[in-house]
Amino acid sequence: MPRSFSSPDLLARSLSAVWHPCTQMKHHETLPLVPVARGEGLWLYDPEGRRYLDAISSWWVNLFGHCNPRINAALRDQLETLEHVMLAGFTHEPAVQLAERLSALTGGALGHCFFASDGASATEIALKMSHHAWRNLGQPDKTVFLCLEGSYHGETLGALSVTDVAIFRDAYAPLVRDVRTVPSPDSRRAGPGESAVDVARRAAAGLESALKAEGGRVAALIVEPLVQCATGFAMHDPEYLRLARKLCDQYGAHLICDEIAVGFGRTGTFFAHEQAAIRPDFLCLSKGISGGYLPLSVVLSTDAIYQTFYDDATSRAFLHSHSYTGNPLACRAALATLDIFETDDVLAANRERAATLSCYLEPLRDDPRVRHFRQRGMIWAFDVVDAPSDFARRFFTQGLARELLLRPIGNTVYLMPPYALDDASSRFLAEGVADVLAVVI
Numbered sequence: 001m002p003r004s005f006s007s008p009d010l011l012a013r014s015l016s017a018v019w020h021p022c023t024q025m026k027h028h029e030t031l032p033l034v035p036v037a038r039g040e041g042l043w044l045y046d047p048e049g050r051r052y053l054d055a056i057s058s059w060w061v062n063l064f065g066h067c068n069p070r071i072n073a074a075l076r077d078q079l080e081t082l083e084h085v086m087l088a089g090f091t092h093e094p095a096v097q098l099a100e101r102l103s104a105l106t107g108g109a110l111g112h113c114f115f116a117s118d119g120a121s122a123t124e125i126a127l128k129m130s131h132h133a134w135r136n137l138g139q140p141d142k143t144v145f146l147c148l149e150g151s152y153h154g155e156t157l158g159a160l161s162v163t164d165v166a167i168f169r170d171a172y173a174p175l176v177r178d179v180r181t182v183p184s185p186d187s188r189r190a191g192p193g194e195s196a197v198d199v200a201r202r203a204a205a206g207l208e209s210a211l212k213a214e215g216g217r218v219a220a221l222i223v224e225p226l227v228q229c230a231t232g233f234a235m236h237d238p239e240y241l242r243l244a245r246k247l248c249d250q251y252g253a254h255l256i257c258d259e260i261a262v263g264f265g266r267t268g269t270f271f272a273h274e275q276a277a278i279r280p281d282f283l284c285l286s287k288g289i290s291g292g293y294l295p296l297s298v299v300l301s302t303d304a305i306y307q308t309f310y311d312d313a314t315s316r317a318f319l320h321s322h323s324y325t326g327n328p329l330a331c332r333a334a335l336a337t338l339d340i341f342e343t344d345d346v347l348a349a350n351r352e353r354a355a356t357l358s359c360y361l362e363p364l365r366d367d368p369r370v371r372h373f374r375q376r377g378m379i380w381a382f383d384v385v386d387a388p389s390d391f392a393r394r395f396f397t398q399g400l401a402r403e404l405l406l407r408p409i410g411n412t413v414y415l416m417p418p419y420a421l422d423d424a425s426s427r428f429l430a431e432g433v434a435d436v437l438a439v440v441i
């Protein structure tokens with residue numbers, strides 16, 4: 001492999017050749033890029049050996065640490081067997097096994113698995129499938145999608161249309177479909193004497209008004225169950241999902257659960273929607289699905305939906321594809337990920353991990369600079385009072401100085417560490433967060 005001679009050289013080459021994602025490149029005139037040479041477990045190392053604890057799982061994808069020996073071994077084996085084959089007209093063991101195992105994890109409720117490459121394309125697929133299923137059922141007028149205030153479902157044009165985050169959406173507003181936004185059940189909206197359940201019920205009433213107003217034209221409601229991550233880790237009570245499920249049934253709309261960020265144990269259960277004891281019509285998965293190794297996403301759907309496409313007519317089929325659909329390497333990484341969940345009883349181990357880190361974070365709850373300290377499963381977040389406008393960048397920079405990779409969203413600090421945290425690293429992380437807060441505020 002051609003190597004860069006030093007970090008400064010690599011950074012200069014990166015800035016002249018690479019257009020980095022989600023970045024105003026000019027900011028890198030003052031904010032240095034972080035070169036990463038290798039990863040091991042919770043830690044990322046730069047070429048000079050400086051290390052950073054990856055407390056946000058590299059944009060929420062990593063589950064069991066970097067360079068996980070078991071996923072590495074599975075990938076090496078797959079690499080010697082089959083690297084890729086098209087999935088139209090062909091099939092292979094990793095894709096079949098992954099589809100079977102994911103379906104089993106929904107209790108068989110979602111019997112079919114459509115493969116894609118990233119989260120945004122999973123959203124595109126769910127939206128298209130929903131409308132097409134209604135069309136196949138003779139209801140082509142169902143063309144409206146409902147999304148929550150502050151929702152994030154990806155940044156391609158279709159996904160962006162159901163994304164309610166101004167910074168991602170505003171520049172492209174003329175290009176995206178008009179959709180209807182319904183109230184977020186964000187628990188922080190509780191008024192005096194109100195509980196999270198009250199907020200959920202109020203938001204559900206808003207959902208019902210929208211369904212009524214659209215008079216049967218709603219194809220689907222899309223939600224991020226339990227935690228709206230990208231908008232600043234807004235958490236809600238499962239009651240909202242129960243009510244949303246009921247209302248979608250009542251008004252003849254699909255329920256799409258986007259568990260791209262919250263699936264795979266993030267919220268404490270394997271899928272977040274399990275905490276409401278409901279099943280969606282569509283389930284979008286990505287990010288943690290491959291343990292953070294390779295781009296992969298899937299959309300699971302009910303057999304009833306699948307059957308609406310099953311016909312002699314090609315026009316009734318779901319004619320959607322991506323070149324790398326069902327890539328065997330990515331599927332194999334996903335199978336190794338599911339194996340680890342089973343053999344290590346990860347959900348039980350995470351309950352211990354969560355309790356340990358929560359314990360170390362306890363002093364922050366009562367910190368006067370902290371508001372709305374919240375946690376669900378392996379996700380922690382809090383808002384910082386009177387944060388300066390450059391808070392997120394300063395926190396990030398000071399975090400690096402404390403060997404922590406943290407990227408606040410606005411004034412919200414969040415932790416979403418890999419499921420590899422132990423007592424010592426939990427303590428290191430919690431103390432680091434407190435120290436960084438003291439420096440920045």
Ligand SMILES: *Cc1c(COP(=O)(O)O)cnc(C)c1O
Nearest residue numbers: 118119120152153154224260261
């Ligand atoms: C990250 C994310 C997406 C988009 O996934 P990409 O792989 O980045 O396209 C969609 N929905 C949610 C909830 C996400 O967190």
